[in-house]
Amino acid sequence: MPRQAGSRLFLAAALLPGAAFVWLLVRTPAVLAGRTGSVSVPWAPALGLQVDLRLDALGLLLALLVTGVGALTLAYARWYFAERADRLGRTCAVLLLFVAAMVGIAVADNLLVLYVAWEVTTVCSFLLIADGGHTAGARRAALHALLTTTGAGFAMLLGFLLLGREAGTYRISGLAAAEPAGGVVTGAVVLILVGAFAKSAQVPFHPWLPAAMVAPTPVTAYLHAAAMVKAGVFLVARLTPVLAETVPWQPLVVVIGLATMILGGWRALAQTDLKSLLAFGTIAQLGFLMVLLGAGTRTAAIAGGTMLIAHALFKACLFLVVGIIDHSAGTREIGELSGVGRRSPVLLGSAALACASMVGLPPFVGYLGKEAALEAFHTHAWGGPGALAGLVLGSVLTVAYTGRFLHGAFAGPARPRGEWRAPTAGFLAAPVVLALTGVVLGLQPTRLDHLVAAHADLLPDPGKPYHLALWHGFGLVVVLSAGTLVAGIALFLVHRRLAPLHGRLAGPATAQGAHDGIATGSTRAAAWVDTHVHARALPDQLARTVLAVVLIQAVVLVPVGIPAPHPWDTPWQAVVAAGALAGTVAVIALRRQLYAALVLGVVGYLVAVVFVLQGAPDLALIQLLVETLTFVVFVLVLRRMPRATAPRHHYGRRLRAAVAVSFGVLMTLVSLTMASRHARSLPSPDYLDGSPDHGGPNVVNVIITEYRALDTLGEVSVLVIAATAVAGLVLQSTRIGGPQPPDEPGTQRAEVSTRDR
Amino acid sequence: MIDESDHPGDPGDPQAGNEPLDRLLPGAHHLDADDRSLLLEAFARLVHPTALVVAAYLFVVGLHHPGGGFAAGLVVGLGLLLRRVAGGPRDLGAAARANPGILLGAGLALAAGYGIAGIVLSGDLLHGTVLHLDLPLLPPHELPTSMVFEIGILLITVGVVLDILRTLGAEDDR
Numbered sequence: 007m008p009r010q011a012g013s014r015l016f017l018a019a020a021l022l023p024g025a026a027f028v029w030l031l032v033r034t035p036a037v038l039a040g041r042t043g044s045v046s047v048p049w050a051p052a053l054g055l056q057v058d059l060r061l062d063a064l065g066l067l068l069a070l071l072v073t074g075v076g077a078l079t080l081a082y083a084r085w086y087f088a089e090r091a092d093r094l095g096r097t098c099a100v101l102l103l104f105v106a107a108m109v110g111i112a113v114a115d116n117l118l119v120l121y122v123a124w125e126v127t128t129v130c131s132f133l134l135i136a137d138g139g140h141t142a143g144a145r146r147a148a149l150h151a152l153l154t155t156t157g158a159g160f161a162m163l164l165g166f167l168l169l170g171r172e173a174g175t176y177r178i179s180g181l182a183a184a185e186p187a188g189g190v191v192t193g194a195v196v197l198i199l200v201g202a203f204a205k206s207a208q209v210p211f212h213p214w215l216p217a218a219m220v221a222p223t224p225v226t227a228y229l230h231a232a233a234m235v236k237a238g239v240f241l242v243a244r245l246t247p248v249l250a251e252t253v254p255w256q257p258l259v260v261v262i263g264l265a266t267m268i269l270g271g272w273r274a275l276a277q278t279d280l281k282s283l284l285a286f287g288t289i290a291q292l293g294f295l296m297v298l299l300g301a302g303t304r305t306a307a308i309a310g311g312t313m314l315i316a317h318a319l320f321k322a323c324l325f326l327v328v329g330i331i332d333h334s335a336g337t338r339e340i341g342e343l344s345g346v347g348r349r350s351p352v353l354l355g356s357a358a359l360a361c362a363s364m365v366g367l368p369p370f371v372g373y374l375g376k377e378a379a380l381e382a383f384h385t386h387a388w389g390g391p392g393a394l395a396g397l398v399l400g401s402v403l404t405v406a407y408t409g410r411f412l413h414g415a416f417a418g419p420a421r422p423r424g425e426w427r428a429p430t431a432g433f434l435a436a437p438v439v440l441a442l443t444g445v446v447l448g449l450q451p452t453r454l455d456h457l458v459a460a461h462a463d464l465l466p467d468p469g470k471p472y473h474l475a476l477w478h479g480f481g482l483v484v485v486l487s488a489g490t491l492v493a494g495i496a497l498f499l500v501h502r503r504l505a506p507l508h509g510r511l512a513g514p515a516t517a518q519g520a521h522d523g524i525a526t527g528s529t530r531a532a533a534w535v536d537t538h539v540h541a542r543a544l545p546d547q548l549a550r551t552v553l554a555v556v557l558i559q560a561v562v563l564v565p566v567g568i569p570a571p572h573p574w575d576t577p578w579q580a581v582v583a584a585g586a587l588a589g590t591v592a593v594i595a596l597r598r599q600l601y602a603a604l605v606l607g608v609v610g611y612l613v614a615v616v617f618v619l620q621g622a623p624d625l626a627l628i629q630l631l632v633e634t635l636t637f638v639v640f641v642l643v644l645r646r647m648p649r650a651t652a653p654r655h656h657y658g659r660r661l662r663a664a665v666a667v668s669f670g671v672l673m674t675l676v677s678l679t680m681a682s683r684h685a686r687s688l689p690s691p692d693y694l695d696g697s698p699d700h701g702g703p704n705v706v707n708v709i710i711t712e713y714r715a716l717d718t719l720g721e722v723s724v725l726v727i728a729a730t731a732v733a734g735l736v737l738q739s740t741r742i743g744g745p746q747p748p749d750e751p752g753t754q755r756a757e758v759s760t761r762d763r
Numbered sequence: 764m765i766d767e768s769d770h771p772g773d774p775g776d777p778q779a780g781n782e783p784l785d786r787l788l789p790g791a792h793h794l795d796a797d798d799r800s801l802l803l804e805a806f807a808r809l810v811h812p813t814a815l816v817v818a819a820y821l822f823v824v825g826l827h828h829p830g831g832g833f834a835a836g837l838v839v840g841l842g843l844l845l846r847r848v849a850g851g852p853r854d855l856g857a858a859a860r861a862n863p864g865i866l867l868g869a870g871l872a873l874a875a876g877y878g879i880a881g882i883v884l885s886g887d888l889l890h891g892t893v894l895h896l897d898l899p900l901l902p903p904h905e906l907p908t909s910m911v912f913e914i915g916i917l918l919i920t921v922g923v924v925l926d927i928l929r930t931l932g933a934e935d936d937r
Contacts, residue, residue, distance in 0.1 A: 624829040627821075631837035635924060638844050642931040707831045711909040715889040718912075719874055722919045726867045729923040733863070733930045 012094065013087040019098050020080035023105045027073035030066060037066050038460050044115060044179075058177055060115035063460030067311060068112040068240050071318045075232040076105040078436040082326055083224040085433035086333065093138050101228070104130035108233050111240065117166040117176045120241070121159070124205070127234050128155045134229060135221040147217040150521065154214045155204050162201020168194035181248045182464075195252050198245065199259065206238025206292045208266045213521055216285040223329030226281065231288055231321035236314065239292060243299035243310060247464040250302030259300030260389045264396035266293025271403025275410060275501050280328045280338040283411055284321065287364075287404070291317050294400060297393070298379055304459075304467035305385065309378030311458030312474060316371035316444065320360035323440035324411070327357045330434065331415060334427045340414035347416030349426045352434050354416050356441035361412050363444040365405045365494065366487065370448040374474045376401065380483045385469050398490055405494020406501055413498075451475050549662065552669050559672055563679065570682075578619055586612040599644050607637040624706040689713075788846065790853030800849070807849035811858065814842030822917060826905070832913035836920025840928075843921075847928050855928055863926035870918030877911045 033043070044060040061069070080101060087094055107130060110123030129152075136148035170176040172191050173184035186194075202208075207215035215235065219226055229235070242259060249255050270290030277283035295317065298310030330353060331346055332338045347354040359370070366376035383394040447454055455474040478484075540547065574580050589609040596602040610633035617626035693705055693713060710718050786792065787804045818838040825831030846858040881890035889912070896904040 627829045627834055628837070631834060631841065634841060635837065635844065638848070639927055639931060642928075704825060704827050704829070704831075706829075707825050710831065710833075711907075711912050712889075715878070715909070715912060718916065719878055719889070722874060722916055723871060725923055726871050726919055729867060729926045730864070733926050 012091065013084045015094055015098050016080045016084040016087065019102055020077045020084075022102060023073040023080065024077035026105075026109065027070065027077055030070050030073060033061065034066060034070075034457075037061055037063060038456055040460075049119075055118065056116065057119050058115040058179075059113045059119070060179055061113050062179075063457070064240075064243055064311075065112040067314065067457060067461070068236065069109050071236070071315065072105060072108040072112060072233050075318055075322050075440070076101075076108075076228060078439060079224050079228040079232070079322065079326070082227075082329075082433070082436035083222075085430060086222065086224050086329055097134065097137070097222075097225075100130050100133045101225070104134070104229070104233070108237070111237050115178050117170055117178060120178070121163050121166055124162075124201075124237060124241075125156065125159055127237060128152060128159060128205075131155075131218070131229050131234055134225045135218050137221060137225075141220075144220045147214075147220045150525075151214040151218050153525065154211050154521070158201045158204030158211065161197045165194040165197030165199075165201065169198065178244060181245075186248070187252065191249075192253055195249055195255050196258070198241070198249075199255070199262075202238040202241045203262060203296075204238070205241070206235050206296060207289050208238070208262050208293060208296060209269055210520070212266065212270070212289050215289055216282055219279075219281045219285050223281070223325060223332065226285075227322050227325030227329065230285065231325050232318040235288065235292055236295075236318065239295040239299050239310075239314070242296060243307070243314075243461070246300055246302050246307070250300070250465070255300065256302055256389075260297050260393055263293045263296035263300065264393065264400065266290065266296065267400035268293075268396065268403065271400055271407060274407040275403065275497075276505070278340045278414075280331065280340065280343075280411065280415055281325070283340075283407060283414075284324055284328060287407055287411070288321055290400060290404060290407075291321065291364075294379070294397070297397070298375075298382070301382065301389075302465060303382060304462045304465045305378060305469070305472040306382035307462035307465050308455070308458050308472055308474065309375050309382050311461060312371060312378060312454060313375035315447065315454070315458075316363055316375050319440050319444045319447075320363040320372060323356060323360040323437045323444070324364075326437040326440070327353055327360070328415070330429045330437070333433075334429050335425065340410075343415060344418035345420035346418075346426075348420040350429065350434075352438065353429070356434075356437045357412065357415065359441035359445060360437075361408045363441075363448070365408045365491065366401065367491075368448075369445070369476055371444050371454070372448075374448060374451055374454065374476070377478065377483055377487060378472060378474060380486050381472060381478070384482055384486075394486075398486055401490040402493045402497055405491055406497035409495060409498035410501065448476075545662075549665050553665055556665075556668050556672050559676065563672070563675060576619060579616065582612050582615050582619065586616075600641065603637060603640040603644060606640075607633055610636070624704075788850035788854045789857035790855070791850035793853040794851040798851070803849040807845045811842045811846055814838055814845070818842070822913065825913065826907065832916035833920055836917040837924070839917075839921045840924030843925060843928060852929070855925075859921075859925055861925070863922045863929060866918050866922030866925065870915045870920075870922055872915075873918065874912050874915030877909075877915065 037043070042060055042062040044058065046059075047057040049055040049057045080098075083098075083101075087097070104127060107123045107126035111120055111127065114120035114123055132148045132152040135151055136144050139145045139148070166176070168190050169181070169186060172188065172194065173181050173186040175181065175184055204211040215230060218230055221229070246255075267290045270286045270288070270293060274283050274286035274290060277286060291313075295310055295313055298306050298313060301307075301310075328338055330350075331343065334350070335343055335346060337343060363370035363372035366373045379397060380394070383389065383397055389396075451474040459473070539550075574583075586609050589605050589612065592605045593602045593609070596605065611630065614626045614629035614633065617623075617629060693709055787801075787808050791799060791804055818835040821830035821838060822832060822835035823830075825834070843855060843859055847855040850857075878889040882888055884890070892908055894906040894908065896906055898904065
């Protein structure tokens with residue numbers, strides 16, 4: 007890890023997403039003109055899998071957000087982590103991988119590729135939230151997020167598979183033409199939506215998002231405001247043109263989305279920690295986005311695309327602002343902050359701009375999105391007046407918690423000096439850029455319209471085409487918009503009196519409780535299985551394993567049938583077998599372990615003789631060598647054991663004998679069955695004919711190093727792992743006899759060889 | 764057993780300066796006198812180089828006859844085993860100074876690298892070919908590229924044996 011580079015590493019890292027952002031901007035006109043670039047790379051051709059990538063308008067939108075905000079966040083991280091030295095390289099690398107995975111989600115044109123990228127983001131988020139896993143809270147939150155999103159991710163994968171099978175293609179761009187329909191597709195829709203809801207923290211999966219706030223602020227700003235949580239709504243947007251008409255899609259998306267929006271807004275109003283406040287605000291906004299992008303009309307999709315941009319800009323900005331406040335004031339509790347606005351007008355300014363966008367004031371991007379949203383549900387979208395009322399209520403809550411955020415973070419008289427460390431210009435740059443972008447884009451409604459309409463045009467439009475504009479004329483929408491502002495401000499003014507209500511309407515507490523219940527329940531179930539299946543003593547475990555082998559093999563062997571016994575090919579075999587049998591009896595009878603091991607070695611040598619008699623010198627050679635080594639290893643282990651063989655067993659002698667005899671009988675039968683097969687196996691003619699051309703006439707070696715080389719590679723890998731594990735576990739890797747100074751005291755020697763590892 | 768008390772008053776190398784330059788086994792003098800066997804030490808001294816030659820033979824001959832990387836590695840391991848038994852852990856260290864971890868890693872890297880080289884060179888995992896060498900004064904030779912793979916297996920085998928000898932053989936002699 008380039009530790010000496012310190013947090014400046016992040017600046018270098020920011021160049022990568024920055025370059026991608028510029029490239030995407032250059033491509034934008036072509037993509038919007040309909041020239042979507044696509045690439046197909048074979049992945050596993052035998053399974054018909056390929057990596058299909060396609061840059062269309064929707065993917066471009068997300069990719070621009072991900073790379074743009076990613077570059078800014080990484081640059082910001084340079085100052086945020088300035089005083090930290092450990093694990094910076096790790097954080098930086100995981101963040102970059104995360105950017106790549108998010109771009110992968112944006113450009114994936116294959117359901118399975120999308121799933122892979124999706125899960126990569128989940129793993130990255132786990133690593134970033136845990137952040138080294140030094141505190142129990144971070145570990146718990148990371149695990150919570152991982153369990154929720156991967157668990158639902160599996161449901162989503164199942165949904166993808168059902169959908170792909172029903173449609174006959176896994177290409178997302180091919181799904182529309184396939185027009186999948188029917189009962190299976192209905193099931194697939196529900197499963198896919200479960201995955202999307204969990205990723206985007208919709209009710210009832212939402213508790214993981216506030217828990218994830220333990221992560222460092224650049225991480226939360228990026229993952230939990232701008233990027234990862236967008237994956238769920240992005241997926242919904244991606245599939246809406248295909249699946250919106252399938253039965254449970256619109257009701258599910260709209261109802262769950264609205265419930266999330268209202269619940270998130272309500273809970274945000276009660277938070278005292280600025281970051282938690284923003285987290286619940288994010289949940290609310292994600293519900294809003296879910297409703298818009300899943301509703302399935304053109305106007306709603308335009309509103310959704312606009313809000314997607316707006317939310318990434320203002321929420322990332324606000325998180326970054328909170329990070330700076332946290333850094334400079336040492337707290338982010340509303341009750342402890344005072345006078346931040348006076349101390350840092352730049353901070354206040356950028357937060358105010360972002361908040362204005364969040365509540366939907368003109369001329370910000372959020373305003374354009376909110377107007378379009380109200381218009382969409384005012385006219386034709388699913389749900390009609392009920393959904394519109396829900397949106398209005400959600401917006402009122404948004405205004406109220408925005409007020410709480412601004413007031414709580416910045417209001418009050420300036421504190422005594424010394425309690426505020428002024429942030430440097432570089433630290434402030436990222437939130438300022440994000441806040442200003444919200445204004446600049448808001449003043450360019452036509453360009454923005456161009457960008458989001460390219461995707462929205464895929465959807466049906468019952469009314470006249472809607473275009474983003476700063477003024478649409480007087481009507482119900484304007485009244486509602488102004489009304490939400492007034493009602494929101496009123497709610498903000500009285501929200502302290504609602505505090506008792508918050509205690510009573512603690513819906514999320516039950517969701518958190520359900521999650522905890524599932525977590526502890528599954529842990530208990532695992533413990534139960536462990537105690538009832540896994541024995542504590544090694545001999546008991548061995549007996550169970552052997553018994554399982556016997557039962558399973560017997561099931562396979564019985565249908566095959568047991569061959570007629572065939573005495574021997576040469577009488578020598580009988581002689582050797584008699585010797586081996588006598589040796590086996592002796593091993594059981596001998597009381598001294600060392601002698602037993604010695605006789606066991608002799609039995610092994612006799613087996614090698616059998617190989618020679620059967621004409622397999624290769625096997626015989628290896629058997630001899632391995633047997634010799636095994637014997638010595640035996641001796642080395644036995645030296646550390648008590649001399650007498652009186653092991654205690656939980657089972658009686660008879661039971662153990664029965665297990666042993668049944669295993670012996672089974673192995674005899676297996677050997678007889680294998681030996682009675684005189685037909686050559688199918689590939690053997692090829693092996694025999696081809697081996698001189700492939701590296702020598704020794705067929706056995708050619709098989710090991712040519713035909714079955716992959717097997718060999720796998721086996722040696724296992725060998726290496728096993729050897730390392732033995733070395734590590736048995737003696738905590740205390741090896742002696744290595745290259746070291748001759749007569750050091752023992753303890754130091756152990757340290758030296760441990761370090762050598 | 765390494766018994767430091769054998770050489771009181773000198774915590775460093777016990778008999779520095781007094782030792783004969785040529786030992787039978789370099790590490791054996793660290794053993795307790797009761798644990799030593801001259802016959803075994805002499806035998807080990809004679810057999811160990813022979814074992815290495817046999818291993819080399821088995822490795823080369825593996826193309827045409829029983830042998831190959833695994834067998835060769837086992838023979839090398841047996842030679843080390845003999846040194847361990849005859850000369851104790853110090854002598855094992857003198858016989859094989861390499862860290863078993865490095866042997867294992869190098870072997871696995873070689874074997875896997877060979878497989879990947881196959882992909883790079885011919886698009887097929889673990890793809891190999893046979894080189895035909897016509898050297899002056901020598902009969903024509905065939906050299907399959909899978910020899911590289913075999914060397915990897917050899918190194919891994921030696922590494923595993925060495926690892927076992929060092930870990931399992933370590934406890935009593937500490």
